[in-house]
Amino acid sequence: MAGKKVIITGVPGVGKTTVINEALAKLKSEGVDYQPINFGSFMFEVAKNEGLVANRDQMRTLDRADQKRLQQHAAQAIAKIPGNVMIDTHASVKTPKGYLAGLPEWVLRELMPDVIILVETDNDQILMRRLTDDTRNRDKEGARSISEHQEFNRSIAAAYAMMTGCTIKIIINSDHLLDFAAAEMADVLR
Numbered sequence: 686m687a688g689k690k691v692i693i694t695g696v697p698g699v700g701k702t703t704v705i706n707e708a709l710a711k712l713k714s715e716g717v718d719y720q721p722i723n724f725g726s727f728m729f730e731v732a733k734n735e736g737l738v739a740n741r742d743q744m745r746t747l748d749r750a751d752q753k754r755l756q757q758h759a760a761q762a763i764a765k766i767p768g769n770v771m772i773d774t775h776a777s778v779k780t781p782k783g784y785l786a787g788l789p790e791w792v793l794r795e796l797m798p799d800v801i802i803l804v805e806t807d808n809d810q811i812l813m814r815r816l817t818d819d820t821r822n823r824d825k826e827g828a829r830s831i832s833e834h835q836e837f838n839r840s841i842a843a844a845y846a847m848m849t850g851c852t853i854k855i856i857i858n859s860d861h862l863l864d865f866a867a868a869e870m871a872d873v874l875r
Contacts, residue, residue: 688768690796691719691874694776694787694842695804696834697823698815700858700866704804705773707867712874719874720766724774724787727759728752742822745778745785752785760795771874772796776803776838776845784837788845798851801842802873804866806858808832 695701709719725741732738732755737747747755763772775787788796808828815823826834842853854873858866 688770689800689874690770690772690798691800691802692772692774692788692796692798693802693804693870694774694838695858696775696811696831696838697821698811698818698831699804699806700814700863701804702773703863704856704858704866704870705771707863708870708874709771711867711871715875717769717875719769719771722763722766722770722772724759724763724772727762728755731755731758740822745780749785753789753791756789756792757795760792764795764797769874772798776801776841777834779834784834784841786841788841790848793845793848797849798845800852800854800873801845802854802856802870803838803842804856804858804870805835805838806860808835810860 693701693705705721709721712719725744729738729741729744732744732747732751737751738744744752763770777787778785808831811831812826812828815826839855845851846853856866856869856873
């Protein structure tokens with residue numbers, strides 16, 4: 686039986702990876718296995734080996750042609766992974782020249798997800814999480830800019846669903862309610 690392909694997205698600082706890890710732990714205890722894949726890690730390793738970037742936060746500043754090539758490489762490699770696959774990525778990437786589709790047509794054609802999950806929360810919560818996360822080097826933005834990015838992600842996710850026939854699920858990851866968000870994600874993944 687073919688596995689399920691699930692794409693999980695969210696703006697930087699929304700807590701996407703934290704929700705994923707909690708949901709995977711719940712599923713594992715039930716005997717439901719998913720291969721967690723970070724799309725950006727596939728791209729970053731190639732870019733780093735080619736000397737294009739020194740850290741992941743520089744990825745969004747790469748030339749569009751380089752980003753497209755790296756996306757294609759990652760999508761082709763991930764599409765070959767058997768079983769249930771959970772792909773942690775961004776619906777869009779905010780670059781100095783505007784929003785870049787995180788899942789353009791050539792990526793979606795390879796992956797053909799069954800569902801796309803958008804992890805969201807209050808813009809002020811995301812802002813506070815970003816300000817207190819010293820493990821990353823993120824651009825400084827206000828709540829209004831974060832709101833615009835979350836709204837853009839909803840719009841572009843709808844376009845992705847039109848192209849693939851997948852469903853879209855929005856999960857809210859509010860402060861102090863991680864268990865609820867993780868349980869909701871686990872329900873979608875079962």
